[in-house]
Amino acid sequence: EPEVTQTPSHQVTQMGQEVILRCVPISNHLYFYWYRQILGQKVEFLVSFYNNEISEKSEIFDDQFSVERPDGSNFTLKIRSTKLEDSAMYFCASSEAGRATDTQYFGPGTRLTVL
Amino acid sequence: AQSVTQLDSHVSVSEGTPVLLRCNYSSSYSPSLFWYVQHPNKGLQLLLKYTSAATLVKGINGFEAEFKKSETSFHLTKPSAHMSDAAEYFCVVSGRGGGSYIPTFGRGTSLIVHP
Numbered sequence: 001e002p003e004v005t006q007t008p009s010h011q012v013t014q015m016g017q018e019v020i021l022r023c024v025p026i027s028n029h030l031y032f033y034w035y036r037q038i039l040g041q042k043v044e045f046l047v048s049f050y051n052n053e054i055s056e057k058s059e060i061f062d063d064q065f066s067v068e069r070p071d072g073s074n075f076t077l078k079i080r081s082t083k084l085e086d087s088a089m090y091f092c093a094s095s096e097a098g099r100a101t102d103t104q105y106f107g108p109g110t111r112l113t114v115l
Numbered sequence: 116a117q118s119v120t121q122l123d124s125h126v127s128v129s130e131g132t133p134v135l136l137r138c139n140y141s142s143s144y145s146p147s148l149f150w151y152v153q154h155p156n157k158g159l160q161l162l163l164k165y166t167s168a169a170t171l172v173k174g175i176n177g178f179e180a181e182f183k184k185s186e187t188s189f190h191l192t193k194p195s196a197h198m199s200d201a202a203e204y205f206c207v208v209s210g211r212g213g214g215s216y217i218p219t220f221g222r223g224t225s226l227i228v229h230p
Binding site (some may be wrong): 041043044093 | 120149152156157158159161164166171196205209216217219220221222223
């Protein structure tokens with residue numbers, strides 16, 4: 001069964017450093033998403049991406065965040081200058097279409113620790 | 116606006132006994148509702164979803180959920196718990212028919228299964 005994969009599984013970085021989290025969505029999916037879950041808190045939507053553009057973004061997704069689909073398979077989340085409060089689990093997801101009824105398939109997550 | 120409340124942060128059951136994980140939602144539009152499960156070090160896996168067809172939805176691994184509009188609930192049940200059911204469960208609401216399709220997650224319920 002096709003899966004969403006994410007690398008790395010764990011990332012430790014110093015405050016102020018840039019990090020790139022990588023995701024490989026399911027190959028025939030057209031919509032891609034990033035979520036984060038701060039320890040002990042809810043899973044929160046960050047951004048959705050379709051046709052090489054951001055479709056929607058939350059208020060969390062500020063100028064320090066960016067997303068990119070650099071090639072036909074990868075989907076990345078970049079955090080330009082990490083802060084302590086960026087420490088969280090980051091989940092990538094993909095879906096065939098972008099309707100509310102569509103199932104999103106999630107990757108296993110990347111645990112980001114900012115020191 | 117939409118929100119999800121998972122009424123229990125932890126539920127503990129004995130193997131072979133019924134499981135009930137409670138979820139209440141609010142949505143300005145007709146909602147789509149999902150239950151996801153997360154096993155340790157794994158991504159979020161869809162258990163089942165409600166998208167306006169039958170109100171009783173059957174999912175994988177013997178789970179089912181009933182959409183009750185009058186009670187704004189979408190509780191997850193299973194007749195007989197198995198040790199492998201121990202995991203984190205997330206109730207998710209996603210608006211449709213004019214509402215934002217951005218899903219809103221509940222805080223999660225940790226299911227503990229005792230031998």
